[in-house]
Amino acid sequence: MSTHPHRRPTGAGRTAARATALVATTVVPLMLLTGCFALPGTDAGPAATSGPAAVGGDDSGAVGFDGVQSATLQIEAVGTFVDPSYGGYEAAGFGSGFLVSPDGIALTNNHVVTGAGTLKVWLGGDTSTTLNARVLGSSECLDLAAIQLQGDDFPYFAWADGDIVTAGDAYSAGFPLGDPVFTMTRGIVSKASTPADTPWASLDSVIEHDARIRSGNSGGPLVDPSGRLLGVNYAGSNLYDQNYAIHRDEVLSVIDELVAGENVLSLGINAQGLSDDEGNGLGIWVSSLASGGIADAAGLEPGDLITRMQGVSVGLDGTLADYCDVLRTHGQDASIDVEVYRPADGQYYRGQFNGDPLSAVSVLGSAGGASQATGEFTTITDDSGSVQVEVPAAWTQVDGSPFDDQRGNTYQSIVASPDLAAYTAGWSVPGVNVLASQSAVANTSPADLVAEMAAALPQHGCVSAGTDDYDDGYHVGIYEYWTDCGPEKAEFLVVGATSTANDYIVLVAVQAVSEADLDAIDRVLGSFIAEY
Structure with a gap:
């Protein structure tokens, strides 16, 4: 009696690495966004809106320090967003902004407005009058957006002249924590210009200062003692009491494009x-x-x-x-x-x-089967926690023990099926093998893995559709697709690959008996992870 191919091959391994536990991960930012949409169970979150028209060059009517409040905006954005931890939610969030021309052109942060369904704006803390706004242009790389308010003859800011210097006085203005009461904090410039890459921006020049900002201050102005603009606040760290504004010169280099309705370094x-x-x-x-x-x-x-x-x-x-x-x-x-x-x-x-x-x-799908997984899936791991894959929830029997092949390689392994004994012995039930090994890279190729796993398949009536190249962006190798296996006419897919860094080798073998099983194969391939 021939050996069933679901038994662990003597020289094979199995598994791979991918990012399927992503929805279970948490975002670990270098700094906190200072304005974000409210997540479920929280009080504050991002804001929305965007879009002005054109900035005039005459600043003779610009506000001074005493008029900072009059030209500062509170922005409420409502929309549906997807958070990696909480999933999708519809919420209103608050941020800040400021006017830069009398005809209603204002600036804020991209993360405050992009993706919002509606935007509401209040000027200077006056909640009795709600203004509408639209986004003109934005940039996720610079975390900037220009918005256009309806109306005219607005108070507005002028930009500071000359160099921005370390130890100069600075003031943050805005509406933190969604509070409609205007707030200003005072500090000094601790770094006049420094590059900064954060989870939500990549900037050549930002101002580090200690004029405290919090959630809801995003997009608000950083001004000097004359009330002139030094930059646009966009990030802060409560832990280190550090606050950051997009440098005036960075803003001025793109403001005309944003106001003209052009996006800059942006895919939306x-x-x-x-x-x-x-x-x-x-x-x-x-x-x-x-x-x-x-x-x-x-x-x-x-x-x-x-x-x-x-x-x-x-x-x-x-x-x-x-x-x-x-x-x-x-x-x-x-x-x-x-x-x-x-x-x-x-x-x-x-x-x-x-x-x-x-x-x-x-x-x-390229081999002729279905390609869209449906139904309930669950994530399983091997005994070491190194290998992970998503399988149909009905595949409740799991063996996560490692094994050694005849070449002396150790494989971390998962085998899963509704019935492991039946899966191992024949073709009547679906199942999956996922194997991964670091040591086997030195003496085993993906072609070896596929050939060894498939060696006994012809004896069971399986018909090969041939081999083809496999490349999912994380692993490179080959795959072979088989049909008509056993009396049940089961289908069988074998993938052998190495990581793109060539630091481990994997084998994934999936058996399908029904249409639902066929749907599951691509889900399996799109979710297997090997972490070393």
Whole structure:
């Protein structure tokens, strides 16, 4: 009697690494956003809005220090956002902004307004009069947005002249914590200009100061003792009592474009670098999208995780630095290859910004089967916690014990099925094998893994559709798809691959008996993780 292929092969291994536990991770920012949308169970959150028209050059009518409040805005944004920990939610959040011309042009932060469905604005703390606003232009890399208020003859700020110097006095103005009462804090400039990469921006010049800001201050003005603008507050650290404003010169270099309705270093994303609990960067999380923007047109959705752009892994340091460097290199209007993980359906997608829209990466789909997983899934791990994969919730029997092959390699392993004994012995039930090994990289190839796992398949009537290249952006190797296995005519997919860094080798083998099982194969391939 021939050996059933579900038994662990003598020279094989199995598994791989991917980011499927992403929705269970938490964002670990370098600093806290100073204005964000309220998450479920919290009191305050981001704000929304954007879009002015054109900034005049005459500042003779600009407010002085005594008029700072009159030209400072509180912004309420309402929309649906997706948080990596809380999931999707509809909420109102508050931020700040400020007027820069008498015809209603104002500035705020991109993270305050992008993706909001509606924006409401109150001027100077006057809650009796609600103003509407629209976004003109924005930039997620610079965390800036220009908005246009309805009306005219508004009080407005002028920009500070001359150098911004260390130890100079600075004042933060705005509406922290969603409170409609205007607030100002006083401090000094501790760093006049320093580059800063954060989870939500990548800036060449920011001002570090100690004029305290909190959630809700995002997008508010940082001014000098004359009431002239030094920069735009966008981040703060309560732990270290450090506060940050986008430098005046950084703002002035792009304000005309934003006011003219042009986006700058932007794909229309309310984005943040996502990190796990250990601080490992996972990619760029999309919390919301500008309707009709470049990312929206490409097929991105709130809750997606961008993992690679133009062949470059992004967000590995937990910031937007690499994401923004790709835009700086190629320009936001170029066709840019993108790879995306979508936790909502456990699928990986590939496509282009300004090119081919996103489509699911589907090994089984290319082999002639279904490609969209449905139903309830659960995440399982091996005994060591190194290997992880999502499987249908009905596959309740799991063996996570390691094993050694005949070459002396140790494999971390998961085998899962509704009935492990039946899966191991025949073709009547579905199941999965996922194996991973670091030591086997030196003496085993992906082709070896696939060949050894598939060696006995012809004896069971299995018919091969041939081998093909496998590349999911994280692993490179080959796969082979088999049909008509056993009396049940089961289908069987085998993937052998190494990580792109070539530091481990994996094998994934999945058996399908029904249409529902076929749907599950791509979910399995889109979720397996090996962590070493």
